[in-house]
Amino acid sequence: MRARHASHQARRAREFEAFVAGAAGRLLHAATLLTAETPDANPRARRLLALSLAHTYACWDRLHGEDPYDRTRQYLATRFAREIWHRYGLLGRARRRPAGALGVLAPHERLILVLRLYEGVAEEQASALLGLPVDRVRTICDRATATLLRPPPAPAPPVAAKAATP
Incomplete structure (x- = not known):
């Protein structure tokens, strides 16, 4: 035995x-x-x-x-x-942005994007796994993809004050 x-x-x-x-x-x-x-x-x-x-x-x-x-x-x-x-x-308290390629996304956006696009999980399966409606999973995935394809503009550089000429 x-x-x-x-x-x-x-x-x-x-x-x-x-x-x-x-x-x-x-x-x-x-x-x-x-x-x-x-x-x-x-x-x-x-x-x-x-x-x-x-x-x-x-x-x-x-x-x-x-x-x-x-x-x-x-x-x-x-x-x-x-x-x-x-x-x-x-409410998604303030958090520092990670340095990785997907750092511009919120954590839940990264989760859905990785499941859907990297792992190839169907919307229905991701929905069932996360307990979200299928439409919500689709919306979050679309928003995350758009954010990655068109990142928000960088802040404008500070304008230097012109020196007063005498």
Whole structure:
């Protein structure tokens, strides 16, 4: 009995390692886009990925043919959404803008944009995952895309005061 249990645990570990070897890079990139950190300095994204992979490993035996990548991506997205809620609240308290390419977007806009455009999740699936109406997901995605394609203008440089001539 003990040998069979050890064999099962070893097989489970090998399967999970193979999954991580194939999916971790793409999932880390998605997490980095969500957190809007730079790829070489992304501690929040790495933490988010580690928590998501730990959750997937804990549920590994209960997947029963379900796609582990999809499960990990769902947990990654819901964990990020929960962090947004706890960090910024309902009214979106003032926050510093991240330095990454998607830093001009609000966190919820980044979440929907990454799910829809980078991960290819359908509007209906993103809607169900986030608990938002489909029209709201479409509107947020369209607004985020427009913001990225036409960023707001930079502030005008300060005008130097002309020196008075005597």
